[in-house]
Amino acid sequence: MPYSVLVVDDEELTLRTISRALREETFDVCTATSGEEALKIFGEDKPDLTLLDIVLPGIDGVEVLRRMKQANPGAIVLMMSAYHMVDRAVEAMKLGAFDYLIKPFHLADMIGTLRRASEMLALRVRVRDTVETAKGRYDFGRVVTQNPAMDRMLEMARKAAEADHTTILIQGESGTGKGVLAKAIHYASPRASLPLLQLNCASLPDTLLESELFGYEPGAFTDARRRKEGLLERAHGGTLFLDEIGNMSASVQAKLLRVLEEGTFMRLGGTRLIKVNVRLVAATNVHLKEAVAEGKFREDLYYRLNVVPLYIPPLRERKEDILPIALEMLQHFNRELNKKFIGFTPGAAELLQNYSWPGNIRELKNVIERTMILAPEGDIDAACLPEEIRDHIVEQVKMEITSAMDVSPTGQQFVSLRELEDDYIEKVLAATGNNKTHASRILGIHPTSLLRRLKKEQTSSN
Numbered sequence: 001m002p003y004s005v006l007v008v009d010d011e012e013l014t015l016r017t018i019s020r021a022l023r024e025e026t027f028d029v030c031t032a033t034s035g036e037e038a039l040k041i042f043g044e045d046k047p048d049l050t051l052l053d054i055v056l057p058g059i060d061g062v063e064v065l066r067r068m069k070q071a072n073p074g075a076i077v078l079m080m081s082a083y084h085m086v087d088r089a090v091e092a093m094k095l096g097a098f099d100y101l102i103k104p105f106h107l108a109d110m111i112g113t114l115r116r117a118s119e120m121l122a123l124r125v126r127v128r129d130t131v132e133t134a135k136g137r138y139d140f141g142r143v144v145t146q147n148p149a150m151d152r153m154l155e156m157a158r159k160a161a162e163a164d165h166t167t168i169l170i171q172g173e174s175g176t177g178k179g180v181l182a183k184a185i186h187y188a189s190p191r192a193s194l195p196l197l198q199l200n201c202a203s204l205p206d207t208l209l210e211s212e213l214f215g216y217e218p219g220a221f222t223d224a225r226r227r228k229e230g231l232l233e234r235a236h237g238g239t240l241f242l243d244e245i246g247n248m249s250a251s252v253q254a255k256l257l258r259v260l261e262e263g264t265f266m267r268l269g270g271t272r273l274i275k276v277n278v279r280l281v282a283a284t285n286v287h288l289k290e291a292v293a294e295g296k297f298r299e300d301l302y303y304r305l306n307v308v309p310l311y312i313p314p315l316r317e318r319k320e321d322i323l324p325i326a327l328e329m330l331q332h333f334n335r336e337l338n339k340k341f342i343g344f345t346p347g348a349a350e351l352l353q354n355y356s357w358p359g360n361i362r363e364l365k366n367v368i369e370r371t372m373i374l375a376p377e378g379d380i381d382a383a384c385l386p387e388e389i390r391d392h393i394v395e396q397v398k399m400e401i402t403s404a405m406d407v408s409p410t411g412q413q414f415v416s417l418r419e420l421e422d423d424y425i426e427k428v429l430a431a432t433g434n435n436k437t438h439a440s441r442i443l444g445i446h447p448t449s450l451l452r453r454l455k456k457e458q459t460s461s462n
Contacts, residue, residue: 003118004028006047008038008064009080010056018051021107027114035059042068042075049117051110054081054088062092069096076117080105138183144325147318153310157181160308161188167260169305170283172312175360178283179243181312185281186239194238197231202244210252211268220269232265232276239279245305246286246297253298260304280305315357315364322353325361329368330380337369340377347382347433355389382433390431390438425453 005027007018012033019029030045032038035056042050050068054061061079068075079092079100089100098117101110140158145151160168161184168185170178179198186196199212207221215230231240242248248256259265260280264273282305291297315322323344330341344352357363367386375384382390425443432438436454440447 002026002028003048003121004030004045005114006030006032006038006041006045006050006052008032008035008050008056008061009053010034014053017107018110021111022114025111025114033057035061035064038064039067043071046072048076048121049114050075050077051114052077052079054079054085054092062088062095065092065095065097076121078113078117138180138187140184140188143184144321144328145318146320146324147313149313150318150321153312156308157185157310158188160310161185162190163308164190165279167279167305167307168281168310169288169308170281170310170312171288172283172285173314173360174285175362176312176314177361178285178312179241181310182239182241182243182281182283186241186279189239189279191238191279195235196239196241197235198241198243199231200243202247206249206252209248210255213252214255214265214267216268217270220267224269227267230267232259232278233274235278236276237278239281242280242282244284244286245282246284246288246291250298253301257298257301257304260301315360319353322357322364323349326352326364326368329365330372333369333372337372339372341372341375342379344380345382345433347430348380348385351382351385351389351431382431383435383438425450 005022007015007022007029008031009015009018010033015031015033019031022029030041030047032041035058038050038052038056039059041047052061052064056064059067061081065077065079068077073096076098077092077096079089079097080103081089081100082103086102089097089102092100098120099113101113140154143150143154145154157168160166168182170181172178182198183196186192199209201209204212211220211228211230213230213232215228215233216224217227218224255265259276259278263277264275266273286297288297288302288306292299292302327343330343333339334341352364359366367389370386371380371384375381425439428439428442429436432442436450437447440450443450
């Protein structure tokens with residue numbers, strides 16, 4: 001796509017020469033001969049790039065630049081000036097001009113400078129598109145939940161996201177989606193177009209964690225041959241997400257506390273204070289309050305992190321969400337795997353809802369993907385689910401029957417052996433999606449014996 005360029009110069013010959021050269025390079029060109037005319041065209045046509053002379057009748061080029069930047073801080077403006085106007089060109093650079101050209105200049109130099117400006121513009125568009133895509137992907141509205149506790153937590157997270165500098169602590173078991181929530185907070189915040197960087201504190205030893213966070217100077221340690229910026233510097237203006245912060249050592253905790261309190265730090269081996277503006281979102285599956293009581297986590301850092309506490313309940317505490325999330329994942333993998341699954345049979349749905357999901361949403365996602373790869377398309381049946389899901393319900397049934405066999409001194413809880421067997425058979429059949437071969441294997445009897453037993457039950461009930 002050709003970029004549009006506004007060329008502003010009061011010399012007609014200069015305008016014609018520059019315009020002809022730019023059109024030959026496929027730029028769309030519009031021109032102005034005064035500052036007032038330039039501002040009018042800039043406001044109405046919104047050119048991608050502006051080539052602006054400093055010396056103009058009426059409003060001069062530097063004042064035009066100032067007003068352009070006030071109207072659109074992201075405007076890319078290149079200044080033109082004679083050699084004796086270098087001081088004014090420097091003033092323009094301080095106001096945010098992209099570059100300046102000293103007259104007389106070669107057209108090839110001008111084209112090269114405009115090409116560099118075009119590349120920056122293209123990069124901005126790519127970044128903006130990436131941010132918009134991420135905003136859509138991690139929008140709070142995409143979170144699937146019917147759970148009141150989750151709804152309350154998400155409402156708190158939305159409000160916290162809008163509070164630009166507020167530190168947030170996300171707690172919850174592994175696999176509950178703490179990282180996804182951190183991204184949703186960033187992309188709903190005023191910092192959405194600025195960096196979001198993340199670091200898992202449990203995945204690195206202390207020395208490496210410290211150098212990743214704070215960076216280092218040459219000679220700070222044996223292999224430090226060049227300066228390295230840490231994540232805090234690179235996240236300046238944006239968000240830093242520290243996952244599993246409960247695993248951070250005491251020495252790194254102390255340095256992080258200084259960043260939160262003063263907004264400054266020093267690189268390893270450095271002597272200069274570096275000031276940063278970073279929003280910190282931390283997450284942990286450790287109960288930090290207990291870690292504080294045990295002396296494993298700094299109390300002052302805990303209170304600095306815990307400004308807005310967010311707790312994500314485990315999946316077993318929000319059973320009403322299991323099936324809707326599973327259906328959402330099914331549609332996702334239909335697109336990704338080019339499959340045509342419809343949903344889950346009642347037996348499969350019951351198994352999914354009654355399983356405890358120790359790995360939470362991460363485990364559910366893995367189960368859905370694995371099942372869709374191996375199972376025939378259509379509705380997913382109970383027999384298609386992984387063995388650990390099917391066996392879990394059988395163990396639950398055994399526990400229920402064992403509990404039912406406990407008797408009181410009055411004998412009121414006694415049931416007949418036949419009733420226990422019938423109840424157990426019925427629940428195993430339900431758990432296996434009425435797959436009699438599989439059920440007979442679990443029960444430890446021949447399939448013919450199971451069929452005979454079921455036929456007797458049907459006859460007696462009639």
